[in-house]
Amino acid sequence: MTKEGLVLSGVGGRYHLLCEGETVVASLRGRVKDRSKLKVLVGDRVTVSMQEDGGATIEGVLPRRSLLKRRSPGGGRGVRAVAANLDQVVAVGAVQRPDWDSFLMDRFLVVAEANQLSALIVANKSDLAGDSAALLEPYKRAGYQTLATSTINGEGIAALREKLAGHVSLFTGPTGAGKSSLLNAIQPGLSLRTGEVSRRAGAGRHTTVSAEMHALTGGGFLVDTPGLRDIGLWGVAPEEVADAFPEFRVYAGKCKFDNCRHVEEPKCAVKAATEGGEIAIARLESYRRLLLEAHEAARPWR
Numbered sequence: 001m002t003k004e005g006l007v008l009s010g011v012g013g014r015y016h017l018l019c020e021g022e023t024v025v026a027s028l029r030g031r032v033k034d035r036s037k038l039k040v041l042v043g044d045r046v047t048v049s050m051q052e053d054g055g056a057t058i059e060g061v062l063p064r065r066s067l068l069k070r071r072s073p074g075g076g077r078g079v080r081a082v083a084a085n086l087d088q089v090v091a092v093g094a095v096q097r098p099d100w101d102s103f104l105m106d107r108f109l110v111v112a113e114a115n116q117l118s119a120l121i122v123a124n125k126s127d128l129a130g131d132s133a134a135l136l137e138p139y140k141r142a143g144y145q146t147l148a149t150s151t152i153n154g155e156g157i158a159a160l161r162e163k164l165a166g167h168v169s170l171f172t173g174p175t176g177a178g179k180s181s182l183l184n185a186i187q188p189g190l191s192l193r194t195g196e197v198s199r200r201a202g203a204g205r206h207t208t209v210s211a212e213m214h215a216l217t218g219g220g221f222l223v224d225t226p227g228l229r230d231i232g233l234w235g236v237a238p239e240e241v242a243d244a245f246p247e248f249r250v251y252a253g254k255c256k257f258d259n260c261r262h263v264e265e266p267k268c269a270v271k272a273a274t275e276g277g278e279i280a281i282a283r284l285e286s287y288r289r290l291l292l293e294a295h296e297a298a299r300p301w302r
Helices: 102-114 131-142 157-163 178-188 238-242 246-251 269-276 281-297
Strands: 002-011 014-019 024-026 047-052 056-061 067-071 079-084 086-092 118-124 143-146 168-171 212-215 222-224
Touching: 002 024, 014 056, 024 047, 024 178, 067 102, 067 168, 086 102, 102 118, 102 131, 102 238, 102 281, 118 131, 118 178, 131 143, 143 157, 157 178, 168 178, 178 222, 238 246, 246 269, 269 281
Parallel strands: 024 056, 086 118, 086 168, 118 143, 168 222
Antiparallel strands: 002 014, 002 047, 002 212, 014 024, 047 056, 067 079, 212 222
């Protein structure tokens, strides 16, 4: 008997699938394993062969409507796919402990934009001293949805739960931002592991080992990912970086030079907009750093 299943997690060649409301553990059929570059991802919809002895094997992967990719970890060249069939990325940063990192947040957003996924920016731990509104303001100005949350006083939890309903949402952010605690608050019963933040370095300890998908009571799914320390721009061409900043798009074609990089060129509309307050200075600085990184990534291998 063949069924369709949704991949919830996969470790060591064994995959947990949701098939017709039941969780099934399956392995890959040999001919699927041998297909060049084919990998089963969390979020994939797959065809599953159910055997009489209770075993199950994945026969194939159905066409994907979206795919989130990142640079292979450890500084190596190449791309690693993270999850499939997502609707949105929820980028979580902490107001403090560890301190908010606007450049890392911008990196997450560029990767989401490059993969044609909408994004929601969350400033978590809003109960701590700090101005979450000020941290989120540049992203509001850019047109993103933003939200301040706290698992201590409950701020924003109901609103976040509402934004997740009916969607497949991937949570990402730096280690220690409180993603697991936030997800446990959104969906009681998940019991995801949570970790403390190192007092010495202010960096969190990893608590999530691999991507996992969880069904939401209100409809939809969330995908929890490990803290991504090394998310890079492999596959994003230098000329595509500016388009990954939504607030830049309104100024497309308004610079003096058609090939303006918004760096040192005269009569740059993006630079003028930044000086006029329409674009946040930190966002322009992030763009320039990421543009340089994209040029480095585009260099041929040696």
